[in-house]
Amino acid sequence: MMNLVLSVLMLAAGALLIGAVVLWRRGVKKQAALMVLLALIAVVNVMIWTVPDAGGRAPVDRLEQADEARD
Numbered sequence: 897m898m899n900l901v902l903s904v905l906m907l908a909a910g911a912l913l914i915g916a917v918v919l920w921r922r923g924v925k926k927q928a929a930l931m932v933l934l935a936l937i938a939v940v941n942v943m944i945w946t947v948p949d950a951g952g953r954a955p956v957d958r959l960e961q962a963d964e965a966r967d
Contacts, residue, residue: 909939
């Protein structure tokens with residue numbers, strides 16, 4: 897389930913970047929900059945969940961293992 901959420905978040909970040917380019921070309925620079933900032937925040941959140949630590953395990957992997965142990 898978490899993989900689906902992370903995938904949708906990355907798709908949303910891509911859509912935000914495309915929308916920011918469109919707005920930038922129309923001259924709406926403040927909203928475009930805010931959309932780029934939001935896309936960057938989304939990408940950093942995905943990285944927090946997926947980049948492995950020194951032990952080689954990502955937080956999303958630990959979350960899935962905890963769900964399996966609970967079931």
